[in-house]
Amino acid sequence: MGGDQGKLTGPDLAAGIDEGALAPDGTLLGHAAGEAVLLVRRGGDVLAVGATCTHYGGPLAEGALEGDTVRCPWHHACFDLRTGTAVRGPALNALACYDVARGGGRIRVGARKPDAKAPAPAGAPRSIAVIGAGAAGDSAAATLRREGYAGDLHVFGADAAPPVDRPNLSKDYLAGTAPEEWLPLRSETFFADNRIELQLGARVAGLDVAGRKLKLDGGREVAWDALLLATGAEPVRLTGPGADLPHVLTLRTLADSRAIIAKAKDAKRAVVVGASFIGMEAAASLRARGLEVDVVAPDAQPFAKVLGPEVGAFLRGVHEAKGVRFHLGQTVAAIEPRAVTLSGGGRLEADLVVVGIGVRPALGLAEAAGLTIDRGVVVDAHLQTSAPGVFAAGDIARYPYGKAGTRVRIEHWAVAQRMGRVAALNMIGRRTPFAQAPFFWSVHYDVQLNYVGHAEGWDRADVHGSLDARDATIAYRRGAETLAVATIGRDRVSLDAELALERGDEAALQAFGRTI
Numbered sequence: 001m002g003g004d005q006g007k008l009t010g011p012d013l014a015a016g017i018d019e020g021a022l023a024p025d026g027t028l029l030g031h032a033a034g035e036a037v038l039l040v041r042r043g044g045d046v047l048a049v050g051a052t053c054t055h056y057g058g059p060l061a062e063g064a065l066e067g068d069t070v071r072c073p074w075h076h077a078c079f080d081l082r083t084g085t086a087v088r089g090p091a092l093n094a095l096a097c098y099d100v101a102r103g104g105g106r107i108r109v110g111a112r113k114p115d116a117k118a119p120a121p122a123g124a125p126r127s128i129a130v131i132g133a134g135a136a137g138d139s140a141a142a143t144l145r146r147e148g149y150a151g152d153l154h155v156f157g158a159d160a161a162p163p164v165d166r167p168n169l170s171k172d173y174l175a176g177t178a179p180e181e182w183l184p185l186r187s188e189t190f191f192a193d194n195r196i197e198l199q200l201g202a203r204v205a206g207l208d209v210a211g212r213k214l215k216l217d218g219g220r221e222v223a224w225d226a227l228l229l230a231t232g233a234e235p236v237r238l239t240g241p242g243a244d245l246p247h248v249l250t251l252r253t254l255a256d257s258r259a260i261i262a263k264a265k266d267a268k269r270a271v272v273v274g275a276s277f278i279g280m281e282a283a284a285s286l287r288a289r290g291l292e293v294d295v296v297a298p299d300a301q302p303f304a305k306v307l308g309p310e311v312g313a314f315l316r317g318v319h320e321a322k323g324v325r326f327h328l329g330q331t332v333a334a335i336e337p338r339a340v341t342l343s344g345g346g347r348l349e350a351d352l353v354v355v356g357i358g359v360r361p362a363l364g365l366a367e368a369a370g371l372t373i374d375r376g377v378v379v380d381a382h383l384q385t386s387a388p389g390v391f392a393a394g395d396i397a398r399y400p401y402g403k404a405g406t407r408v409r410i411e412h413w414a415v416a417q418r419m420g421r422v423a424a425l426n427m428i429g430r431r432t433p434f435a436q437a438p439f440f441w442s443v444h445y446d447v448q449l450n451y452v453g454h455a456e457g458w459d460r461a462d463v464h465g466s467l468d469a470r471d472a473t474i475a476y477r478r479g480a481e482t483l484a485v486a487t488i489g490r491d492r493v494s495l496d497a498e499l500a501l502e503r504g505d506e507a508a509l510q511a512f513g514r515t516i
C-alpha cells in the first residue's frame with residue numbers, strides 16, 4: 001500500500017474551480033476545510049465526498065466509479081456518493097458528504113452535510129435477533145440502524161470480545177505491529193448509542209423457528225420476528241498424539257491470537273501446520289517476532305489449491321527469503337512438548353505449534369432447527385434460509401452465485417460483511433439480491449495479493465507481468481470462462497476485474513492475464 005493520506009493535494013475546492021476542470025463523469029481530487037475531498041460529476045450533478053477510504057485510508061481518487069458509487073482500490077470497499085454510506089465492506093463507516101454550490105461557471109465545495117438519516121422502513125419486523133457478533137452479524141446490526149430500523153435489535157456473540165478486525169489477528173496484531181486498541185470494529189459506545197443490545201459471552205443453544213424464539217446457554221429465551229444466523233466457522237483441530245498439548249494452538253478469535261502472542265514471548269521455535277492463508281500469515285507474523293518458523297503441510301506448494309503452483313512457488317520464495325523453512329508433502333505424526341515428528345520421519349524442535357488446517361462452518365444451531373443444509377446453510381439470492389424470516393450470512397451461508405446460480409460458500413471477511421448488510425436490507429423489506437463478486441486480500445511481508453471472483457475447479461492460470469517484480473495479474477480460467485483474477489501490485493486491475501466479473505463481461509476479462 002502506498003500514498004500519503006496526510007498530505008492535501010489538488011485545488012482548494014472551497015475557493016472553487018471552473019466547471020470545465022471537471023470532465024463529464026470525471027473525478028477531481030482536491031481539498032476543503034483541511035480535508036481531502038473527491039469531486040465527482042454524475043450526469044447533471046456534481047457530488048463531493050471525503051477522498052480517503054474509511055477502512056485503512058485508501059485513496060478513493062485512484063478507485064473506480066460505478067453508477068453512483070466509488071470503490072476503493074485497496075480492499076474494494078464501496079461508498080454511495082450521494083449519502084456517503086459504506087455499501088460494501090470492509091469499510092464500516094460512511095464518507096463525509098459536502099454541499100456543492102454552482103454558479104457563474106464555478107463549482108465550490110461548502111460545509112460538511114449532516115449524516116444522512118434514513119426514514120424508518122415501513123412494515124419492518126418488530127424485533128430482530130442476530131446470532132453471531134463477527135463480520136456478518138456486526139455489519140447486519142449496523143446496517144439495520146443506519147437504514148432507519150427502529151425496532152428491538154439483539155446481537156448475541158459467544159465470544160467474550162466485542163466484534164474485532166479478525167483478519168488482523170493473523171497479520172499486524174500477531175506480528176506486534178498493531179496495538180490491541182486497533183482491533184475493535186466499533187467504538188465502546190457504538191452499540192449503546194445505536195440501541196443495539198449486544199450480549200457478549202452469550203452462546204445461543206437452541207432455535208425454535210416455528211415459535212420464533214431462541215434459547216441462550218443458561219436457559220433464557222428471547223423472542224424475535226426476524227433472525228440472522230451468522231455463526232461463522234470453527235478451526236479444524238489436529239488429532240493424533242500430542243494434539244491436545246497446551247502449546248498446540250489454533251487461530252480464530254482474539255483470545256486465540258492473544259494466546260499465541262503469550263506463548264511466542266518465551267518461544268524460540270514455532271511449527272506452523274498448514275500452508276494456506278492463515279497458516280502462512282501466522283508464519284510471517286511469528287518471523288516478525290523473531291521466532292524460527294517451520295511450516296509443515298501435505299501440499300506440494302503453499303497456496304497451490306487456490307492460487308496455482310506458479311503463485312504458490314513465488315509466495316514460498318517470499319517466505320523462504322524471510323527465513324521460513326518448508327516441509328511439504330507430509331503431515332504431523334506426533335507432537336511432544338518440545339518437538340514435532342513428521343510423517344516422513346523428520347523431527348523439528350518446537351515450543352509453539354500453530355495449526356491452520358482450515359475451518360468448518362458452525363452449522364449446529366441451523367441443523368438442529370431443521371433448516372435446509374448442504375455443506376452450509378442453504379439460502380436464496382436474498383439470503384433467506386428455508387424458513388421464512390430466517391436469514392443466514394457469512395462463512396455458514398451457501399448462496400447462488402454467478403450466471404449459473406451454482407451455490408457456493410465463501411470464507412472471506414468482506415464477503416461476510418457484505419452479506420450481513422444485504423441480509424439486513426432484506427429483513428426490512430428492501431428486496432436486494434446478493435450479487436457481488438467475492439473479494440479477499442492477503443498480506444505476506446511486503447506482498448499484498450488481491451483476489452476477485454471464485455474459482456472452484458479452474459483448469460488454467462494465465463499469468464501476465466512479473467511475480468518477481470511484484471507486478472502481476474493471474475487469471476483463473478475454466479475453458480473459455482474467466483472465474484477469478486488475482487493481482488499483485490495492480491490494484492486498479494483488480495477493481496476493473498471485479499466490475500467485469502459483475503457485469504459478466506468476458507471480453508474484458510479475457511484481456512486480463514494473457515499468457516506472455
Ligand SMILES: Cc1cc2nc3c(=O)[nH]c(=O)nc-3n(C[C@H](O)[C@H](O)[C@H](O)COP(=O)(O)OP(=O)(O)OC[C@H]3O[C@@H](n4cnc5c(N)ncnc54)[C@H](O)[C@@H]3O)c2cc1C
Nearest residue numbers: 132134135136158159167204232394395411412413416440
Ligand atoms: C486469523 C484470521 C485471518 C483472516 N484473514 C482474512 C483475510 O485477510 N481476508 C479475508 O477475506 N478473510 C480472512 N479471514 C476469514 C474471515 O475472518 C471470515 O471469513 C469472517 O470472519 C466470516 O465472518 P462471519 O460473520 O461469518 O463469522 P465470524 O466473523 O467468525 O463471526 C461468527 C461469530 O459467531 C459467534 N457464534 C458462533 N456460534 C454462536 C452461537 N451459538 N451463539 C452465539 N454466537 C455464536 C462467534 O463467537 C463469532 O463471534 C480470516 C480469518 C481468521 C480467523
Ligand code: FES
Nearest residue numbers: 053055056058072
Ligand atoms: S483501505 Fe479502502 S477498502 Fe481498505
